[in-house]
Amino acid sequence: MAATIILGIFIFGAFAWVVYHKFIKHDASDCHSCEDVGCPLAHAKMEQKTSRHGS
Amino acid sequence: MSLIALAGNQNSGKTTLFNELTGSSQYVGNWPGVTVEKKIGRLKVNKQLAILDLPGIYSLSPYTLEERISRKYLLEETLDLIVDVADSTNLERSLYLTLQLLETGLPLVLALNMQDLLKKQGRKINRKKMEYMLSLPVVSLSAAKKENLAGLTKTMEQGVADPPSYPYPEYDDRLESALSMISTQLSGQVAPSKLRYYALKVFERDEKVQKELQLSSHQQKEISEIIATAEQLFDDSSDSIVVNARYDYVAQIMSMCVVDENDFQMSASDQIDRIVTNKWLALPIFALVMWLVYYVSIQTVGTMGTDWVNDNLFGQWIPNAVSQVLQSWHVAGWMQGLIIDGIIGGVGSVLGFVPQIMMLFLCLGILEDCGYMARIAFVMDRIFHRFNLSGKSFIPMLISTGCGVPGIMATRTIESEKDRKMTIMLTTFMPCSAKLTVIALISGTFFPHQSWVAPSAYFLGMLAVVGSGIFLKKTQMFAGPPQPFVMELPAYHLPRARNIFHYVWSRSKRFVQKAGTIIFASCVVIWFLSNFNWKLQMVSQNQSLLKDVGNLLAPVFAPLGFGDWRATVAVLAGLVAKENCVGTLRLAFGSNSAQSFAQALNAAYTPMAGYAFLAFNLLCAPCFAAIGTMYKEYGDKMWTLRALGYQTGLAYLTALCLYQCWLILTGSFSWGNILFALGGISLIAYGLVFKKDHSLEKKQAVV
Numbered sequence: 001m002a003a004t005i006i007l008g009i010f011i012f013g014a015f016a017w018v019v020y021h022k023f024i025k026h027d028a029s030d031c032h033s034c035e036d037v038g039c040p041l042a043h044a045k046m047e048q049k050t051s052r053h054g055s
Numbered sequence: 056m057s058l059i060a061l062a063g064n065q066n067s068g069k070t071t072l073f074n075e076l077t078g079s080s081q082y083v084g085n086w087p088g089v090t091v092e093k094k095i096g097r098l099k100v101n102k103q104l105a106i107l108d109l110p111g112i113y114s115l116s117p118y119t120l121e122e123r124i125s126r127k128y129l130l131e132e133t134l135d136l137i138v139d140v141a142d143s144t145n146l147e148r149s150l151y152l153t154l155q156l157l158e159t160g161l162p163l164v165l166a167l168n169m170q171d172l173l174k175k176q177g178r179k180i181n182r183k184k185m186e187y188m189l190s191l192p193v194v195s196l197s198a199a200k201k202e203n204l205a206g207l208t209k210t211m212e213q214g215v216a217d218p219p220s221y222p223y224p225e226y227d228d229r230l231e232s233a234l235s236m237i238s239t240q241l242s243g244q245v246a247p248s249k250l251r252y253y254a255l256k257v258f259e260r261d262e263k264v265q266k267e268l269q270l271s272s273h274q275q276k277e278i279s280e281i282i283a284t285a286e287q288l289f290d291d292s293s294d295s296i297v298v299n300a301r302y303d304y305v306a307q308i309m310s311m312c313v314v315d316e317n318d319f320q321m322s323a324s325d326q327i328d329r330i331v332t333n334k335w336l337a338l339p340i341f342a343l344v345m346w347l348v349y350y351v352s353i354q355t356v357g358t359m360g361t362d363w364v365n366d367n368l369f370g371q372w373i374p375n376a377v378s379q380v381l382q383s384w385h386v387a388g389w390m391q392g393l394i395i396d397g398i399i400g401g402v403g404s405v406l407g408f409v410p411q412i413m414m415l416f417l418c419l420g421i422l423e424d425c426g427y428m429a430r431i432a433f434v435m436d437r438i439f440h441r442f443n444l445s446g447k448s449f450i451p452m453l454i455s456t457g458c459g460v461p462g463i464m465a466t467r468t469i470e471s472e473k474d475r476k477m478t479i480m481l482t483t484f485m486p487c488s489a490k491l492t493v494i495a496l497i498s499g500t501f502f503p504h505q506s507w508v509a510p511s512a513y514f515l516g517m518l519a520v521v522g523s524g525i526f527l528k529k530t531q532m533f534a535g536p537p538q539p540f541v542m543e544l545p546a547y548h549l550p551r552a553r554n555i556f557h558y559v560w561s562r563s564k565r566f567v568q569k570a571g572t573i574i575f576a577s578c579v580v581i582w583f584l585s586n587f588n589w590k591l592q593m594v595s596q597n598q599s600l601l602k603d604v605g606n607l608l609a610p611v612f613a614p615l616g617f618g619d620w621r622a623t624v625a626v627l628a629g630l631v632a633k634e635n636c637v638g639t640l641r642l643a644f645g646s647n648s649a650q651s652f653a654q655a656l657n658a659a660y661t662p663m664a665g666y667a668f669l670a671f672n673l674l675c676a677p678c679f680a681a682i683g684t685m686y687k688e689y690g691d692k693m694w695t696l697r698a699l700g701y702q703t704g705l706a707y708l709t710a711l712c713l714y715q716c717w718l719i720l721t722g723s724f725s726w727g728n729i730l731f732a733l734g735g736i737s738l739i740a741y742g743l744v745f746k747k748d749h750s751l752e753k754k755q756a757v758v
Contacts, residue, residue, distance in 0.1 A: 001385070001387075003381075003384035003385060003386045004386050004387040004390045007386060007390055007394070008390065011393070011394070011398070011579065012579075014575070015575075015576050015579050018572045018573065018575065018576040019576055021572075022572060022573055022576070023679075
């Protein structure tokens, strides 16, 4: 019983956090990590960093 | 005896030339009062001509001892000719001195030395052009290789007999105006032939010249005002003004006279582009490349990883281990069901595609980093232009193959508002990384050994874009000429491991994060809906909320071949995230293993119904995140609804035509099927062929 309740709190807590962050909270950006989805501006920044460190 | 001075920069080959011209008949001494060497000799072929090797100098500004000696000799001694020896491989630096020598008005010949080294660099100097620009005799030679020394000798003899005269190099109008005013102040004190030289030196505030001229206080005041005005105009000091003016002139000469032969040679990139962007070969090559990409990632290499993950990791290890733990903790049955069937089953079915996704990202990353993807936009522009579209619209679509959100945002680069709105509508037709899970599921389940299925999804998206472009451009809303498209094609290079790694890692990480968040939340909701009824009692799937919701809308999808509640709820769940299609189907079919899931799907749907399901999900309204971005970019609800309506309508039409035509072709059809097929094909034909082009009508009206 205790395990069920603890797991329930954990799973529904995580569920609530996802719903809040993804659908309710209005962030400035649509993607929380533009780089990860292939935004070309973020990609250009990354290229600059790479060429500075790599060259 | 005539005296010819060899002037030039240090290391311009002056001394080598001097040695070749004079041979052993030279005298080496020192310049009076200094330890700088003075070399004088007679020309081998004409002993009447004496050659003086002046110290190497970079300019006539008196900073170094050598410069002072050379300047003093050039300006004060009577010379019959100056041969300015220029290093052809460092022409810009050499021509600076040449311009200063031209300013002196002294008889001058320009000798372009080190031609052998210039040739090795793949460059040429257009000697005749340079002669024309400088109004000077110009001789090309190589003192080290003894090339064209005879030509130089002949020119020197001619120069001594008939000293060349030339106009002064003319600089910026404002500087010329200042020099003209200074010349007016100096006339009477300086010989007319030297007026230009002294005007420049005074403008530069040359101390030696100022002492030499002994200007009156009135002259000094006037000249100071002229210089101050010029400095204000140029926002620079007077000596910098002159230096810049000379270098600008040098740059003009360089651009006109120096030819880099490499400019006319095709680089390796150009040679590759001759084939890759060829009018006839470009598209077949592109089709082959994409087929290979999808074949490697979805059919072969990626599948090995996916099968292992589905069969072992999420098929046995994790469910078995978690099940044991939950049982040992005496967790309630419904909670165990939620965790094992709902979360692990649902999320696991999506994560199972990670190997294929990573493989696909690896292939696309290689294509992008090596420079090939940029060519696709160029190739597509050629095709797009035929249908009044612009290749510029293809860039957001390329980005959308990662995620539709940045793809939609990338439409901001399109200047034409009509084209931009149209591109927003069409950009999500390209399969994003989320839709790859649906592609992988359908191709793996229904077409296991057929390599055409996965790439066909990509080309279906492109076909939808082109077809939609043709149709929409005929409407008043979007009619207009295509925007010009200019883009720089980067040179091809070997893909860089660091870039590829980052490309694959960032996108794969995003995929897994999404699975752990949105997909997780969706699976929790889907599990509840599929295990509870309206009274919130735990029931079997056949009596669940999910089935009731699915059954409401299922008849809509019946003509597409997947008119059952499971596929319907999968389509609806796909609005949250396209990966949910896979997770929802897995939960709805309640399968314990990947194999039983595939068997259940094959039992429920025909292969063409599966393909129609794929086509529908590829083209229909995108996920909520993309819809939200569309709304932000449009700034208008009506436009967003219009776009969603068009996308879903086209998706329905496409899936309908595919499924109905397949039924007819396989012989298992009824009159209803024929009507559906004819209706769908007629609509497509009307949109592409028969619909009036409003842009043409406008043009005719104007004429």
